[in-house]
Amino acid sequence: METRHAKTVQTAGFKLTPPRQAVLTALESGDDHMTPAEVLARAQAIYPSLGRATVYRTLELLTNLGIVRPIFLGERGVCLTLAEGGHHHLICSDCGAVVEFDECPVSELEQELAERLNFQIRGHLLEFYGLCAQCQG
Amino acid sequence: METRHAKTVQTAGFKLTPPRQAVLTALESGDDHMTPAEVLARAQAIYPSLGRATVYRTLELLTNLGIVRPIFLGERGVCLTLAEGGHHHLICSDCGAVVEFDECPVSELEQELAERLNFQIRGHLLEFYGLCAQCQG
DNA sequence: CGATAATTGAGACCTGATCTCACTGAGACG
DNA sequence: CGTCTCAGTGAGATCAGGTCTCAATTATCG
Ligand SMILES: [Mn+2]
Ligand SMILES: [Mn+2]
Ligand SMILES: [Zn+2]
Ligand SMILES: [Zn+2]
Numbered sequence: 199m200e201t202r203h204a205k206t207v208q209t210a211g212f213k214l215t216p217p218r219q220a221v222l223t224a225l226e227s228g229d230d231h232m233t234p235a236e237v238l239a240r241a242q243a244i245y246p247s248l249g250r251a252t253v254y255r256t257l258e259l260l261t262n263l264g265i266v267r268p269i270f271l272g273e274r275g276v277c278l279t280l281a282e283g284g285h286h287h288l289i290c291s292d293c294g295a296v297v298e299f300d301e302c303p304v305s306e307l308e309q310e311l312a313e314r315l316n317f318q319i320r321g322h323l324l325e326f327y328g329l330c331a332q333c334q335g
Numbered sequence: 336m337e338t339r340h341a342k343t344v345q346t347a348g349f350k351l352t353p354p355r356q357a358v359l360t361a362l363e364s365g366d367d368h369m370t371p372a373e374v375l376a377r378a379q380a381i382y383p384s385l386g387r388a389t390v391y392r393t394l395e396l397l398t399n400l401g402i403v404r405p406i407f408l409g410e411r412g413v414c415l416t417l418a419e420g421g422h423h424h425l426i427c428s429d430c431g432a433v434v435e436f437d438e439c440p441v442s443e444l445e446q447e448l449a450e451r452l453n454f455q456i457r458g459h460l461l462e463f464y465g466l467c468a469q470c471q472g
Numbered sequence: 473c474g475a476t477a478a479t480t481g482a483g484a485c486c487t488g489a490t491c492t493c494a495c496t497g498a499g500a501c502g
Numbered sequence: 503c504g505t506c507t508c509a510g511t512g513a514g515a516t517c518a519g520g521t522c523t524c525a526a527t528t529a530t531c532g
Contacts (some may be wrong), residue, residue, distance in 0.1 A: 210472070211477065212530050227467060234519080247411035249481040254520065261409075264428045267464055270407030272398075274466045275519095281428065281464060288454055291401045291418065297452060315434060317425055326445060327418060328456035329401055335347070350498080352510065371488080384510040391489065412488095473532105480527065491516070500507085 202226055203265045210263055212255045220245035221256040225266060231277040264320050271296060281320040294332035340402045344470040347400055357382035358393040361431055362403060367422075401457050408433060419458040425463045429470035 201222040206316035208214050224240035225232070232240070236252045257278060260266040267281040279285060284304065288297040304322055312319045329335075338359040345351050361377035362369070369377070375390045394415060397403040404418040410431035416422060422442065425434040441459055451455045466472075 204432050209393075215448050215479065215529070217480070244484085247481075249483095250519095251482085252480060253520075262429045262466075264466055267428065268407070269407065270405070270413065272405065276407060288452060288456075289446060290454075291404065291457070292399045297454075298449060299452075301444055301447075304461070307438055307440050310438075311425060311436060311463060312465075315425060315436075316468040317427075317463070318471050319425075319463045320428070321464055323460065323462045323464075324441070325460045326448060326454070326456045327401075327404055327458055327460075328449075328454050331453040334455050350509065352498095354511070384512075387488095388490075388513085389511060392510085475532090476530090478527105478529080480525105482525100483523095485522070486520085488519090489517085492514090494511105494513100496509105496511070498507105498509090501505090502503105 201211075203260070203263075205259065206263055206265060207259070216245055217241075217248050218256050218259075220248055221260070225260075225278060230279050231269075231271060231274065233274060237278060267318055267321060267323075269323055273328045279321075283321050285321075285323045285325075287324070288328075290330035290333055291327050292329055295330050297330075299332065317323055340397070340400075342401060343400055344396070349396065353382055354378075354385050354389045355393050355396075357385055357465055358390055358397070359402075362397075362415060362417065367416050368406075368408060368411065370411060370414055377406060401455075404458060404460075406460055416458075420458050421429075422460045422462075424461075425465075427467035427470055428464050432467050434467075 201219060201327065203222055204214055207218060220241040220254060223244055224237050228240050241253060257266060261268065264281050267279050268276050269279055269285060271277050272289060272290045284302050285298045286302060288299060304324060308319050311317060338356060340359055343352050343437040344355060358374065360381055361374050365377050375387060379385045380392060394403060397407065401418050404416050405413050406416055406422065408414050409426060421439050422434045423439060425436060441461060445456050448454060
């Protein structure tokens with residue numbers, strides 16, 4: 199019950215077990231683009247007997263609850279992020295370089311879509327892809 | 336040399352072979368969110384002896400050339416799209432529903448980032464995620 | 473405290489993706 | 503022409519993440 203999202207798990211009717219707490223802590227304290235393997239490693243550091251299947255099950259649960267969100271970073275494959283907020287990436291299709299940026303022209307649209315389509319929006323991903331300076335040919 | 340992107344392959348110094356043409360045609364004529372398996376099936380319909388490995392190799396080549404772009408649609412996994420242009424999705428974290436929308440508040444920012452960071456931008460992906468009307472609890 | 477149903481870890485299993493390797497065929501060159 | 507070279511290819515072996523199964527455990531509630 200100490201991690202930021204523990205209560206969401208409980209009020210949704212799921213048990214707040216040590217394995218789940220370990221996964222939550224791993225996600226909340228770690229880098230924001232962790233692969234499942236990295237989440238597993240981090241969470242096992244907290245709770246050593248943790249099994250791989252449990253991590254995948256927990257990630258699916260947290261995704262369904264809207265706490266976590268899988269995104270796909272070309273080179274790294276699927277990574278996990280906390281759902282809240284935005285991600286803004288510029289990605290080179292050739293070498294895979296990822297640049298993050300801060301500008302976000304999206305919030306008014308978010309508002310409007312949420313109302314029009316009756317969606318409860320938690321976060322977003324804005325990615326531009328193309329060729330970085332080095333890879334332009 | 337008949338498909339829309341054939342020339343790009345050639346001018347980059349790669350051979351425009353029948354297997355590659357088949358993959359290009361599959362991509363250009365098919366749905367815009369095809370899994371690798373669907374691309375394989377479609378391309379094999381055009382060129383039956385086509386092997387799986389060749390499809391993956393070609394998709395990687397086309398990705399590096401900036402023609403094609405893998406994106407990750409939660410439920411469906413990785414899908415391939417033509418890189419040019421934008422994708423705008425609203426995705427339910429719980430049931431996986433994907434709604435497409437048309438508004439795009441992104442082009443001015445695209446321009447600015449391209450100049451500032453010296454990127455040649457080909458396309459973008461804007462995804463909102465949250466809970467659809469049915470899945471809000 | 474039990475009762476009960478959810479949750480778990482180990483390991484078998486599956487499946488998509490990658491690698492290996494012998495082969496092909498389109499040019500380059502004499 | 504003949505021959506060399508080398509990018510490209512398909513078949514199939516292999517690999518690696520991810521999923522499933524199942525018996526054991528445990529959070530939660532009355
Ligand atoms: Mn990010
Ligand atoms: Mn789309
Ligand atoms: Zn690059
Ligand atoms: Zn939904």
